[in-house]
Amino acid sequence: MSARPYLLSALGAALLLSACDQPKIVTEPPAKTAPAADRLTVRAQVVADMKPVPATLTTRDMAEARxxxxxxxxxxxxxxxxxxRQGQRIGQVRDDRLTLQTGALDAQAAAAAAESxxxxxxxxxxxxxxxxGIYAQARLDQIEAQAKAATANLAAARAQREASAELGTQGAILAPASGRVLLANVPVGSVVMPGQSIARITAGPLVVRIELPESQAQALKVGDIVDLAAEDLRGVAARGTLTQIYPSITGGQVTADVAAPNLPGDLIGQRVRAAVKIGERQAIIIPRRYVVTRFGVDYARLVGANGVISEAPIQARASATADTVEVLSGLRPGDILTPAEAGR
Incomplete structure (x- = not known):
């Protein structure tokens, strides 16, 4: 009776050893195959080489009210x-000396009128x-000369008086153009000089002004398409046209103007993100539906020679249109893709 427990233990150990010697059977999931429809063969195509450049929302000209x-x-x-509006009176400069001068010239004109x-x-x-027959011809000629001189003196006095009065009216500061006042920082009571700017006013149509290095500006030409960030312009414009290239170079930079429809005019001087075409290059452009994103990583579904689907991580960025992306790495020409939802 005492040997039975040892016999049972030996039998259990033998069964465990026999179970360990049996091979394990692993069941693999079936391979996913791609449908024949909607397959896309990757090809490189020529696209515009766009360069980001700094840009500013402004007007074609700036008028100075001086x-x-x-x-x-x-x-x-x-x-x-x-x-x-153009010609509107926006300020007044007064010089008391002009009032006194005009008064003095008034007195001179009155004296000249009396003499005349x-x-x-x-x-x-x-x-x-x-x-x-009382006076001789010489006496008559002398009086005529004096009368002409008096008339000329009267005209001169009146002209000087009018000039002084006109100079006094030039104290009015007029808007040189219709637009929006950008700067008016001279306080009332300040002493101003002739030609001093009192206010800066926008003039001309709204444009987006860009700057880029002179070495890259050689590729620019009027009529080129310029991409603008719609979110910087309240979504009203996403693409503009190059309308003018300025011939002067300042600090190695070339300036150009871009016209776009419905530009907002309430924030003159606002920075705008822009991209201009400086050449052409080869790129891989695929529809966005062939890309799937998981945990911040983009994948493309490759189709093998036997139709089996495999996923490859790719690096992609936005393209010229919203429904396509540009693949920077992870694919090469000749690869066959299937849509992201195929084979699931």
Whole structure:
């Protein structure tokens, strides 16, 4: 009876050893095959080589409302952001010396007018006496010369008075163009000089102004398409046309203007992301539906010679259209793809 437990233990150990010697059977999932429809053969194609460049939303020109005379700024009726029309009075410069000068010239003109009246009276009297034989021809010629001189002095005095009065009216500061006031930072009461800028006003149509190195600007030509970031322009414009290339080079940079429809004009000077075409290159462009993204990694579903699907990680970026992507690495021409949802 005591040997039975040892016999049972030996029998269990033998069964375990026999079970370990048996090979394990692993069941592999069946390979996925791609349908014949919607297969895509990868090919390289020529695309535009786009270069990101700095750009600014601005207007074609900037107008400066300047003071035409020296004096004190006594009024400024606009502020940044106001919309003005061409010729609108936006400020006033006053010089008290001009008022005094005009008054003095008024007195001179009145004196010249009195002298001219007296000379004309002398001329009338002398002509009468000459006709009566009392005065000689020399006396008449002398009086006529004095009358002409008095008339000329009167005209000169009046012209000087009008010039002084006109100079006083030039104290009005007028908007040189219709647009929006960008800068008006001269406080009322300041002493200004002739030619000093009082306000800066937009002029001309809205444009996106770009800058790029002179070595790359040689490929630019008027009419080229420029891609603009729609989110920087409130979604109203995503593509523009190159309308002007400025011939001057500043700091190794070439400046050009891009026109686009419905550009917002309330934030002049806003930075805009832009990309211009500087050449052409070979690229792999595939529809976005052939790419699947998992955990931030993009995959393409490759179809082998036997139709079996395998996934390959790729590096992709946005293309010119929303429904395509450009593959930077992971694929090569000749590869066959199937849509991301095929073979599932």
């Amino acid at each position: 003071a035409r005379i020296s004096g004190t700024l006594v009024a400024l009726s606009v502020k940044e952001g106001d919309v003005v 009246t007296r000379a004309q009276a002398d001329l009338t009297r002398t002509r009468y006496l000459f006709s009566q």
